[in-house]
Amino acid sequence: MRRVIALVPVALFLVLAAYFFVVLQPGYDPHALPSAMIDKEAPAFDLPGLRDGKALARDTLRGQPAVINFFASWCVPCRQEHPLLMRLAATGKVAVYGIAYKDKPEDSTRLLDQMGDPYRAIGIDRLGRTGLDFGVYGVPETYVLDAAGHIRKRFVGPLTPADIEKELLPLLRTLGGS
Template identity: 50%
Template sequence: MRWRTVLPLVLFAVLAVALGVGLTLNPRDIPSALIDKQVPDFALPPVPGKALGLASADLKNGEVALVNVFASWCVACRAEHPLLMELARRRTVPLHGLAYKDAPADSARWLAEWGDPYERTGVDRVGRVGIDFGVYGVPETFVVDGQGRIVFKHIGPITPRDLESKILPAIATARGS
């Protein structure tokens, strides 16, 4: 054996280890640039038929809250919806909805059809606020502490596992601090 002929094997071993480690990582876990930043300033009207709109001031009342970005056209939102309903029923945390790039009538119909888990809702018709929040896929869920700071962001539909292992702990930490 000469080193030259062993070299490919050594390089491959390094690659295999990296791939093995890579399997345990999720490339879709993308940190949000807005973590630990203040939520953007906004004030949005509610989805038609609901009383309370959503504004940045509502996220600074001292209580930890969830902001869930949804849309009637979003299929994955349907997937996480039962979980949100359950969360609202248990009243663990105030849950607010941001209807992202959606016709207000469609959002209203959607909530009427599948149930309305939200305390407050904001109609973000053109997606301006969503963009300020750094939304690039729907659904996304933000954990905001009582001072209007984003402490956690979840991309994609929430699964029961995500809720238990990531979101509830994030809420607990935010309440503790």
């Protein structure tokens, strides 16, 4: 009995060490925050449009998969992912929508004038309320909605080419985006 009890501490430590080992594996990201909204209907929003007064509302997005990108002119990583969004939109196969999060409309416009506009429509979320409803932590964040308007995936932080190739596009294919 004494011998068994004496083995307990080292056994517990080995469990701990195994945990550290898992943590050390490349590819494990403890900060990956799965959205609480996954597979739920996207929150309702009806935002004034940034360009040509084209408003952006949830219910008009139904019918085909949509990518919603929260961005702001004051956000540095947004500029980093911007060219990727441009390329994605240029394929014409993906419906990318933008929501300008806590940003002055004139600043957003200036950003898009400088770097190009990948969005089919842009909603102005001046106070960040729509962002809050989506459970946004910060910008940029990108959501994928299916044709029924359910959130299927969330990307926190700037999109990378790998995100788009390995996750976003395959997901859109399964969702039947044309």
